[in-house]
Amino acid sequence: MTEAQNPLGRIATAYADLVEGLATVATGRARRGRGGAVLAVSGAPVASLNGVFSPSPEPLADDIAALAESEPWEVPWSIQVRGVPGRSVTDEAARHGLTRLDRSPLMVRHPDRGMPAEPADDSLKVRPVSPAELGLYAAVMAEGFEVPQEVFGLFADPAMGALEGVTFYVAEVEGVAVGTGMTAVRGDLNGIFNVSTLPGHRRRGHGRAVTMELVRAGHAAGAPTAYLYASAMGEPVYASAGFRTEEYLSVFSAPQG
Structure with a gap:
């Protein structure tokens, strides 16, 4: 897939590298699936800091499943994919009890903002x-x-x-x-x-x-290209600083309470 077809691919790859690096230092539990998905276990008691992330705009449920099934998951964890998740990914998340879906805006500030x-x-x-x-x-x-x-x-x-x-x-x-x-x-x-x-x-x-x-x-x-994943509350604040929402990260986790 070319950069024109996947313009945010570089950002997704950079984010995948980061979560892999953090987990490698924290616990040593980080690895890649055959389809490019990343398993990263930081050990922190928060779902968003442990899980499986696919940097692909078309995530492979089989790739995610293979990584998810390889861990005992003694900490809260999540499955994270770009954009609107397909049925196969949603079903895979549900199979692990990850039925809560949150969407985090990916916001980018481009170099032309100066x-x-x-x-x-x-x-x-x-x-x-x-x-x-x-x-x-x-x-x-x-x-x-x-x-x-x-x-x-x-x-x-x-x-x-x-x-x-x-x-x-x-x-x-x-x-x-x-x-x-x-x-x-x-x-x-x-x-x-x-x-x-x-x-x-x-x-x-x-x-x-x-x-x-x-x-x-x-x-x-x-x-000069800055990016971040915002909360819904923070989105207008970052927008006022020159960032714009270009995609959403879908995060599946277990329901709280």
Whole structure:
């Protein structure tokens, strides 16, 4: 399939490489199926961080099934495919009890949007953290997403700092960490993840400011095309920052409760 026929294929491939890399560092449990799907088990107690992801616009249910059946799945997990899932994938997910379907907007900010302007208010400082500071990063991110720290404990491992192209950031006000972000640069693509703001510092534009700083970092690294997977709530915020929704990621998981 050519790039013209699958214009978002490069992004899907970059995302697959990232989830494979994270799982490889966290647990060593990551592998590829014959049809290109990726199995990645981070060990985190959250479905979206464990599972099978197909970067193909036409995912093969047999490929997904072979990977899904190869794991004991002692942690929550998911099956993730691009776009609208077909019947065969939906049936395969249901066979494993993954009957909840969520859709995450894939949003892209193209190079023609240009380098974002420097912020008028420089009270918020966004800086990369060293591997030794990843414990701080993970703790702030957990607080920002209002979940127990063990949910994002994998990001506290200093070994994560060795992931090629991946940089972790904290946002600070007067030296106090109030938010986080992460970039994953692959060629001219800059994936943006883990943007969070502490509850007591919301509604001040910090999340948008962190995102713009990460976009600038991508430009500086030769990756002017930025992408991210947004929540429904975050979609209009990122749209105001020059991102546009170009596809949806369908995520099958077990019903909660």
